Amino acid sequence: MQYALVTGAAKGIGKAISAELARRKFNLLLTDWDLEQLKISAAAIRQEYGVEVHEYVQDLSDAGAARNLKSWSFPYHDLLTVVVNNAGYGLNDPFEQLSIEEQFGIIDVNIKAQLAITHELLPVLRRKKSFLLNVCSTTVYQPVPYLAVYAASKAFVLSFNQSLRYELRGSTVSLSYLSPGSTDTDFVVRARMKPHTLKTAERFNMTPGAVAKIAIDGLFKGKEEIVPGFLNKLNARLPKFFPLPFIRKIAASIYEPRKAELQKDDKLKQSLIEEHLPI
Template identity: 60%
Template sequence: MSVALVTGAAKGIGKAIAAVLAEKKYQLLLIDIDKDNLEKTANELAAKHQIEVAILHQDLSAPGALSKIQAWTNPYHDQLTVVVNNAGYGINGAFEHLTLEEQFNIIDVNVKAQVGLSYIYIPVLRKFPKAYLLNLASTTAYQTVPYLNIYASTKAFALSFTRGLRYELRNSNISVSALSPGSTDTDFVNRARMGQRTRRIADRFNMTPEKVAQIAIDGLFKGKAEIVPGFTNKLNAWLPKFFPKLFVEKIAAGIYEPKPISGTAFALPS
């Protein structure tokens, strides 16, 4: 029986991806920092699809996290054919007003954990006739995004890293893909501490996690290099290259710059 590993699987896109894989009868290894929702997701998927689901409550930015994950998954390495590096988050705000610690933490989760887990599991995935690695990027990877700066920068890294890795493994059994979703109806906006104005804009273009996940797994198994779900998101990824960078930056800043609400003072994230 084939096994799939999904990080950031407690809710949102990660949970939806796990559900699509469960429908395909993959046994699941699910990792998340959110213990309660992770347990809830595992119980739900196991009962609905009659599969085995193992969970690990883990902060990917914590010291020793990669070694702990590797040891935890070791009993499944003879069956592990799909790895999904979905975990990631961002914080909305001006670079100078966010703490350095929280911005380094974004880099640890979005970049260092993705690189580390890819490195750990490539030798495992090489064991099989066909295996798959999916890394989460974003439509923000295709442009500079002021006030969501560190997040967008990590996603630009993720996209470049994944494409480079895909080329290096082009003659191997491992198919490597990047998933670049746009606005999705998840808890991202809450963790990112986005204001109501930015949320209202995002709501106009939201896709459901389930739709994103279905497109993601279909694209992964078809061997696509980049998977951008939805026509609007494809436009958002494609159009910026045809406009001056300063113009694109102003548009993005207009969406994400924190604004006062109802004439009251706006407290910047700290």
């Protein structure tokens, strides 16, 4: 039985993609930084689909993460035919209010880890007919103030994958890139998105399962760009037909923190400081 490796597999789209691959009878190599949730998700998939599921805890922001992942997965390389670079995160706040360390962390996971894992595992995939799915985002199609570093990191990823797809033409490796939009996952919690942003997102949310099925269907059909859902496809195309200032203003209106929300955040941070709790 063939193996698939999925990063960011503990929750959300990564977990759903793992389940979709298991449904298609792939054994799984799953990695995430969240040990507890990874074990829960792996056990659920194992029980439901009866496939082998191996877990590996790794913070992909670590410099040696890709090499560690390659070493851990080495016993399965002969049967490894699918790699999914799903892990990624963002932070929703003004650029100046986020620490530079936090923003470098986004770059480490969204850009460096995806490049490093792709570079480490491409020689493994080239040995046989195989599939590589790298996750982008619909934020790549326009600048997104107040989600600036995340959107910029995904724009980098899109350009990289468009180029790499060409370099891999005629090879045994079929590269696809997935650009999901608003999805009902914990991404918004980690991103610290504000209430008005969440309300907007809820109107357009897709389920992780729906995104995963479209993603894996597209991957195995050899599609280059996979944008799940009609509204996301529309969002990917419309910015080309409007002036940049207009598009930027619309994006900012969704993600810009409201004054009352910022004051509430400041009060929460102050209370945590007073109670000597981590922020």
